[in-house]
Amino acid sequence: MTVLLLAGLLATVVVAYVLHPVVAGRWAPMEREVDELTEAQHRKRVALLALRDVEYDYHAGKLDDADYRKQKSQLSLEALTALDEEAGEWRTRFDASAHELGEREERARREEVEAEIAALRASIREGTVCTQCATPNPLESRYCGECGSALPGRERARRGT
Amino acid sequence: MIPALGEFALWIALPIALWGCALAFLGGRWLRGDLILSAERSTYAVFGLLFVASAGLIVAFMGDRFDYWYVYNYSSTNLHPFFKFSGLWAGQRGSLLFWALNLSFFSVLAVWLNRRRNRELMPYANGVLLAVTSFFIIITLFVTPPFEQLGFTPSDGRGLNPQLQNYWMTIHPPTLYLGFTAFTVPFAFAIAALLSGRLDARWIEGTRRWVLTSWFFLTLGIIFGMRWAYEELGWGGYWFWDPVENASLLPWLVATAFVHSIMIQENRGMLKVWNMGLVVLTFLMTIFATFLTRSGLIESVHSFAQNLTIAWIFLGFLGVVGTLSLGLIFWRLPLLHSERQFESLLSREAAFLLNNLVLLGAAFAVTWGTMFPLITEGLIGSRVAVGPPFFNQVNIPIGLVLLALMGIGPVIAWRKASARNLKRNFLLPTALGLAVGTVLYVAGVRHHYAWLTFTIGTFVLTIIVIEFWKGTRARARIEAENHFTAFIHLVRRNRRRWGGYIVHVGVVIMFMGFAGSAFDREARESLIPGESMSIVSAFGHEYTLTYQGLSTHQDPNMWRVIALMSIQRDGVEVGTMTTERQMVVAPPQPITEVGIRSTLFEDLYVILSTLDEQVGMGNEPQHQRATFQVLVNPLVPWIWYGGLIVAAGTLVALWPGAGVPTRIPAPGAGSGTAPGAERRREEASRPERAADPAAPVG
Amino acid sequence: MSRDRRFFAGLVGVAAIVTYLVWTGISDTMVYYMTPSELVSRAEANPALLEQGVKVSGNVVPGSYQSRADELLHTFVVEDPDDPAVQLTVEFRHPLPDTFTDEAEVVMEGRYLAEGVFQATEVLTKCGSRYEAMPEEGDYSSASGGVSG
Structure with a gap:
């Protein structure tokens, strides 16, 4: 008897729990989360990580100077392309929602981000991408803004190798 | 009462799982969040129900409910509670339920961890997980019912096979099962990516940890099994290439290939089709392994008239899953094109690809050898078997190639390595390897494969140590840290790379341990108390064993006959050891409990092999005559130490917060402002997304 | 194209070696x-x-x-x-x-x-x-x- 009662209870609870969303119209989240990468962001990340590996391989003496320079410029180009795409993605989204902001704020924000993009482009071009965590850093940094490691790539850039 | 409830729970788990499976796919297709939520709740509910069912079975074991067929056959009143508990996975019926429980546990984890992430993939992934779970619930319910009742209540059970009453044997199957089932999650993500067409890198991101988790458990499970065989089977070996062992090795081989090739896709955007194939193949192999161990198909060919229903069901499942997956991959081929080409044969990509081919080759050889009796019986009508010599002959060369690749991989650069640098990097390791090789040759090592293993192994270890040293030194210099801190930070910054190297160190040490078996020494003698025998190990130590006498003990479920030996090593008394034969009461069966005395470099392994008929008749020495088989197994302990290192390395690579950033801060100029910028941009775009909850974003 | 062909050749080579190993293994030990x-x-x-x-x-x-x-x-x-x-x-x-x-x-x-x-x-x-x-x-x-x- 108790068994039947418990079994009935179990079945009822489970069925109610499973059916509830359909009956009550509750939805699971359908969107991508804020910190998930978009396609362009992902491509940029891969390129930056590859840049990190090239730096590492070069430091560890696994790459020739010539190969290093060739690969670095190639990967920087890939990273820049991805960055442009990402900026494009952002502009599209921003334009779609810009009407909610005041005109001044909209312009201010747009300029701010465009400046950031420009700085990032510069950092990729000049090789101040952190060799430890692949964060692109501004030109004048001596330490990585993300992880605090020193930026060896910068020294070399200054020496002009 | 609780067992009855457990059985009931198992019955309602099936419709819930099927319901959830259907809703997940429909919800994904129609973008209906309510259906998707209901499906996710089904996953949680199925886990709860399977948990109740398993608990019911365990309660039945604990309460000696011998009216259940399964309890009656795998337990007895005097069985230790620990083994009663593990009765859940002691036999076929319970273990398939246990498989479903494990899978459903991982499904819950996967669904919960992704309740707000990877939303485009999750409905399909959840659907696949529930489909596989349903399959196992169906088998459990209709083919191998664990709750089947006898209709009467025997006074005692038939007991658990004494060879399975061993600590390692208790944790070995669950560990393997965790490895098998964890791999269902990457498979589900892969299928979800194929179905949804979102074949960018996200499904790989989402599954990387799962793959490593699965690999971790598979590796541990296999090592536990070896340890069990070594301690319990009493013949001095740890691996016999028997079908069941091979079954656990197959998914490991393919999963290892996948762990490596996935890095090429992540870093270089290549090999997408290949990786899809490997995910599917690994998953099929986990099912195949379960099937081989659980159906008794291979054994049945030899002498058993088994019920082959379960074999056909599993084969059908494998066929359907394999065909559907291949169809999906073929359908999505246009989306799976490679982003780049191979640039050079002298690159890490090429080394990884070679590693993949070699691992798959090993998997192919093992499959072929395992299935060979079946194949020949089907083709030519007479059974032809291949044994351990076949597997060794094929797999040792393959293993040596893999070993060498472990050394070459780290030093060779991505894309294109320059030959000149390679030469420079290989110089010291090659020299050291050859130096060790020469020393070994002079010391009298003439076994080709063993010599190669030690030489190549030294080469690989040197390379890895140099890698660590270079990284640490560079970091210590740049950061002005002491070397220890620098080392820790180095590993933390790129856990996957350095964790992987640690795994390689462990594997090299294990390989050397395997090679040690070429130098096993064996002696067999029949002694009466007071007599001694001696044996010289491969390292030149002479062990003298003096037989002191026998004693008998009665434990609740067994008689034990214990032989006491005193041991001298190179003439120095080093202590005593015992080796036993046990006569188990239920089920009546003798078992050998070997004595093992382990040092860092070798094991002294003593088997009490034969007792004179008159043992126990009297105390005179001539009535205590016994035959001892003594082995000295060099380097066997290295297998276990190497295994520990492998596990530690995997954990380093797996630990959350790994050094590879999951996300590069988007356009960010100033230090630390980058994430802020990202956040602002997301806020700016939020109103648009909120307008239509169903709209897929990204 | 020739690069792809080289990789294809490597693939076939490894497959051939494994097949050879399996074949000789079986005929030696069966x-x-x-x-x-x-x-x-x-x-x-x-x-x-x-x-x-x-x-x-x-x-x-x-x-x-x-x-x-x-x-x-x-x-x-x-x-x-x-x-x-x-x-x-x-x-x-x-x-x-x-x-x-x-x-x-x-x-x-x-x-x-x-x-x-x-x-x-x-x-x-x-x-x-x-x-x-x-x-x-x-x-x-x-x-x-x-x-x-």
């Missing part, structure tokens, strides 16, 4: 698996079989087991399950598996010495009735049996 009556009749027809290793399965004749600890020799008689008239006397010099009994069903590897004597290098026992899908293989087998993985 053994025929027979019943006692098959073994006896084939050995009569083809004496070359006497030189070759074979695998034989059969039932131990109850009461036939003898062991002499001082000589380290086990002997027992195995009969064909389908034709009890065909019997082999088995000699074995290693420890027997724990599951070996007078009534066991055994699988042996070794050489047939003619005259009904079989010299075994390996003896496995099967007792499938108790643990489904789990023959007890002892001794030189690992028998990680039905319960492993």
Whole structure:
């Protein structure tokens, strides 16, 4: 008897729990989360990580100077392309929602981000991408803004190798 | 009462799982969040129900409910509670339920961890997980019912096979099962990516940890099994290439290939089709392994008239899953094109690809050898078997190639390595390897494969140590840290790379341990108390064993006959050891409990092999005559130490917060402002997304 | 294109090597698996079989087991399950598996010495009735049996 009662209870609870969303119209989240990468962001990340590996391989003496320079410029180009795409993605989204902001704020924000993009482009071009965590850093940094490691790539850039 | 409830729970788990499976796919297709939520709740509910069912079975074991067929056959009143508990996975019926429980546990984890992430993939992934779970619930319910009742209540059970009453044997199957089932999650993500067409890198991101988790458990499970065989089977070996062992090795081989090739896709955007194939193949192999161990198909060919229903069901499942997956991959081929080409044969990509081919080759050889009796019986009508010599002959060369690749991989650069640098990097390791090789040759090592293993192994270890040293030194210099801190930070910054190297160190040490078996020494003698025998190990130590006498003990479920030996090593008394034969009461069966005395470099392994008929008749020495088989197994302990290192390395690579950033801060100029910028941009775009909850974003 | 072809060649090369290893491995190590009556009749027809290793399965004749600890020799008689008239006397010099009994069903590897004597290098026992899908293989087998993985 108790068994039947418990079994009935179990079945009822489970069925109610499973059916509830359909009956009550509750939805699971359908969107991508804020910190998930978009396609362009992902491509940029891969390129930056590859840049990190090239730096590492070069430091560890696994790459020739010539190969290093060739690969670095190639990967920087890939990273820049991805960055442009990402900026494009952002502009599209921003334009779609810009009407909610005041005109001044909209312009201010747009300029701010465009400046950031420009700085990032510069950092990729000049090789101040952190060799430890692949964060692109501004030109004048001596330490990585993300992880605090020193930026060896910068020294070399200054020496002009 | 609780067992009855457990059985009931198992019955309602099936419709819930099927319901959830259907809703997940429909919800994904129609973008209906309510259906998707209901499906996710089904996953949680199925886990709860399977948990109740398993608990019911365990309660039945604990309460000696011998009216259940399964309890009656795998337990007895005097069985230790620990083994009663593990009765859940002691036999076929319970273990398939246990498989479903494990899978459903991982499904819950996967669904919960992704309740707000990877939303485009999750409905399909959840659907696949529930489909596989349903399959196992169906088998459990209709083919191998664990709750089947006898209709009467025997006074005692038939007991658990004494060879399975061993600590390692208790944790070995669950560990393997965790490895098998964890791999269902990457498979589900892969299928979800194929179905949804979102074949960018996200499904790989989402599954990387799962793959490593699965690999971790598979590796541990296999090592536990070896340890069990070594301690319990009493013949001095740890691996016999028997079908069941091979079954656990197959998914490991393919999963290892996948762990490596996935890095090429992540870093270089290549090999997408290949990786899809490997995910599917690994998953099929986990099912195949379960099937081989659980159906008794291979054994049945030899002498058993088994019920082959379960074999056909599993084969059908494998066929359907394999065909559907291949169809999906073929359908999505246009989306799976490679982003780049191979640039050079002298690159890490090429080394990884070679590693993949070699691992798959090993998997192919093992499959072929395992299935060979079946194949020949089907083709030519007479059974032809291949044994351990076949597997060794094929797999040792393959293993040596893999070993060498472990050394070459780290030093060779991505894309294109320059030959000149390679030469420079290989110089010291090659020299050291050859130096060790020469020393070994002079010391009298003439076994080709063993010599190669030690030489190549030294080469690989040197390379890895140099890698660590270079990284640490560079970091210590740049950061002005002491070397220890620098080392820790180095590993933390790129856990996957350095964790992987640690795994390689462990594997090299294990390989050397395997090679040690070429130098096993064996002696067999029949002694009466007071007599001694001696044996010289491969390292030149002479062990003298003096037989002191026998004693008998009665434990609740067994008689034990214990032989006491005193041991001298190179003439120095080093202590005593015992080796036993046990006569188990239920089920009546003798078992050998070997004595093992382990040092860092070798094991002294003593088997009490034969007792004179008159043992126990009297105390005179001539009535205590016994035959001892003594082995000295060099380097066997290295297998276990190497295994520990492998596990530690995997954990380093797996630990959350790994050094590879999951996300590069988007356009960010100033230090630390980058994430802020990202956040602002997301806020700016939020109103648009909120307008239509169903709209897929990204 | 030529680069792709080179990789393709590498792929084929590895596949060929593995196939070669498997092929030679099988031809070097395969053994025929027979019943006692098959073994006896084939050995009569083809004496070359006497030189070759074979695998034989059969039932131990109850009461036939003898062991002499001082000589380290086990002997027992195995009969064909389908034709009890065909019997082999088995000699074995290693420890027997724990599951070996007078009534066991055994699988042996070794050489047939003619005259009904079989010299075994390996003896496995099967007792499938108790643990489904789990023959007890002892001794030189690992028998990680039905319960492993």
